[in-house]
Amino acid sequence: MNFLLIFLPPSFCHNFMPITSPIWVRPANQEEFAQIDYRVMRHAFDSQNELGRLCDEIIYRNDLAARLEAAGLGPVRREVPVTAAHRDFAKTYRLDLIVADAAIYELKTEIRLAADHDAQLLNYLFLQGTHHGKLINFRPTQIESRFVNTSLTAEARRELVVDLHRWCETDQGSKILRATLLNLLEDWGGFLELRLYMEALTYSLGGEEKVARMVGLSRNGVPLGNQRFHLVNDDTAFRLTALTEGAEHYEPQLHSLLCHSPLRTLHWINLAGHRVQFVTLKK
Numbered sequence: 001m002n003f004l005l006i007f008l009p010p011s012f013c014h015n016f017m018p019i020t021s022p023i024w025v026r027p028a029n030q031e032e033f034a035q036i037d038y039r040v041m042r043h044a045f046d047s048q049n050e051l052g053r054l055c056d057e058i059i060y061r062n063d064l065a066a067r068l069e070a071a072g073l074g075p076v077r078r079e080v081p082v083t084a085a086h087r088d089f090a091k092t093y094r095l096d097l098i099v100a101d102a103a104i105y106e107l108k109t110e111i112r113l114a115a116d117h118d119a120q121l122l123n124y125l126f127l128q129g130t131h132h133g134k135l136i137n138f139r140p141t142q143i144e145s146r147f148v149n150t151s152l153t154a155e156a157r158r159e160l161v162v163d164l165h166r167w168c169e170t171d172q173g174s175k176i177l178r179a180t181l182l183n184l185l186e187d188w189g190g191f192l193e194l195r196l197y198m199e200a201l202t203y204s205l206g207g208e209e210k211v212a213r214m215v216g217l218s219r220n221g222v223p224l225g226n227q228r229f230h231l232v233n234d235d236t237a238f239r240l241t242a243l244t245e246g247a248e249h250y251e252p253q254l255h256s257l258l259c260h261s262p263l264r265t266l267h268w269i270n271l272a273g274h275r276v277q278f279v280t281l282k283k
Helices: 010-016 030-051 057-070 115-128 172-188 194-204 247-259
Strands: 003-006 076-086 089-099 103-108 132-137 144-149 160-166 212-219 222-233 236-241 265-272 275-282
Touching (some): 057 103, 115 144, 172 222, 247 265, 247 275
Antiparallel strands (some): 076 089, 132 144, 222 236, 265 275
8 A cells, every 4th residue: 555654844844934924923822812802802892882783894804903903902913914835826815803913813794604714714723823713703693703723733734644555647647736736735734725725736737727627427328518627638637625534425426427427537635634545536
């Protein structure tokens, strides 16, 4: 069986700086974060009480920042950029509020908070190398909020076991796909949002216009319409997932998709926490 252990020492990560931001959040412990948050939430409630529930997110962000600055709970930084880069690919995120250079807040104006919002903030925590953040939703009758926490360090996110024993490289594009993802994991570590890795892989293979294509599906010769695939070449697609459970049930679905398409091969890469599995499915 073919396994590969990836580990980058902290000194390499620090010098290479594949993730950059003008502001680095100090990794406050839980007690310090709670002390900051107690004061932040008082002003968040005051903001909603005075402005009501129907303002846009930017209004609450600016109002809350102004209240915190006036109360001396600073610095308060808005829309802080953080960029993940690999070679000539780069993607920049913007963090709503960083308070006292120690607490990240993501503000929402939604009917209710959802799991995607937790994942978004967790991604920001990983990018900044910190452990505690909070979501604040101003739209409900009473402010909705919840903490998002992680114990994973940047070093731990780079301790990955890579399983290649079911992987078959069919052409140069397949080699680029594998090598690029392994390089991304070395640069950024694991556990970041799936879309970031997917965008970087697509870029490395020639860009969205070249890689994302509509492919016709059929059943017993009956045309069923076109479905979007990401292609390595004309007869090979790839799929990236982050399944920590249920992968054994997902694989037959990929087989079914492949069998009803004109494609010959589908490369499946699953980022399952500390385990990264590369699988090549063929008709």
